[in-house]
Amino acid sequence: MSTKRVLVAYGSKHGATVGIAEQIGVSLREDGLDVVVAPADDVTDVRGFDGVVLGGSLYAGHWSRKARRCAERNAEYLRHRPVFLFSSGPVDSSAEQRDIPPVRAVAREMERLGALEHVTFGGSITARTPGVVARALVHEGKGGDFRNPERIQAWAHHIGAELGAAR
Numbered sequence: 001m002s003t004k005r006v007l008v009a010y011g012s013k014h015g016a017t018v019g020i021a022e023q024i025g026v027s028l029r030e031d032g033l034d035v036v037v038a039p040a041d042d043v044t045d046v047r048g049f050d051g052v053v054l055g056g057s058l059y060a061g062h063w064s065r066k067a068r069r070c071a072e073r074n075a076e077y078l079r080h081r082p083v084f085l086f087s088s089g090p091v092d093s094s095a096e097q098r099d100i101p102p103v104r105a106v107a108r109e110m111e112r113l114g115a116l117e118h119v120t121f122g123g124s125i126t127a128r129t130p131g132v133v134a135r136a137l138v139h140e141g142k143g144g145d146f147r148n149p150e151r152i153q154a155w156a157h158h159i160g161a162e163l164g165a166a167r
């Protein structure tokens with residue numbers, strides 16, 4: 001059996017979602033999959049992949065435009081592959097405490113693409129995050145890195161299993 005190829009694409013503004021995508025990539029490689037991690041903007045053809053993971057950060061209740069456009073641009077071929085979506089957002093422990101449903105645009109993409117799953121991971125705003133809003137939040141003590149590596153890895157290995165990876 002040939003090695004399955006998986007694309008992990010991300011729409012990120014300040015890098016937090018890149019980190020999540022890279023972690024997913026590491027876990028899927030551990031599962032023996034051939035993985036490409038790439039910015040959503042760069043994805044023009046998904047035909048070479050047996051499965052696609054697409055994630056985007058949340059801003060003011062909206063999923064990353066880069067991720068959404070990637071989904072729209074590649075919809076025709078994504079529909080025929082296993083697709084897994086994720087969002088990176090809450091800068092608190094809420095994503096740990098309960099399943100946070102997809103925002104409306106993501107729910108719509110799930111339906112349109114026939115995506116198998118969606119998960120919301122905690123996000124990150126730290127002193128290194130650029131922008132006035134981020135700086136103000138950190139100043140008020142409302143920042144932090146709420147990306148949970150164990151949760152991200154567990155989801156990635158679950159996808160690895162779904163895609164039939166042989167360890």
Ligand SMILES: Cc1cc2nc3c(=O)[nH]c(=O)nc-3n(C[C@H](O)[C@H](O)[C@H](O)COP(=O)(O)O)c2cc1C
Nearest residue numbers: 012013014015016017057059060061089090123124
């Ligand atoms: C101005 C601003 C608005 C945000 N709005 C939301 C939101 O509506 N929902 C949410 O869950 N997270 C929100 N966040 C948190 C971001 O989604 C989080 O920091 C995310 O990890 C950023 O990912 P990125 O660095 O890849 O863009 C917001 C952050 C900022 C700075």
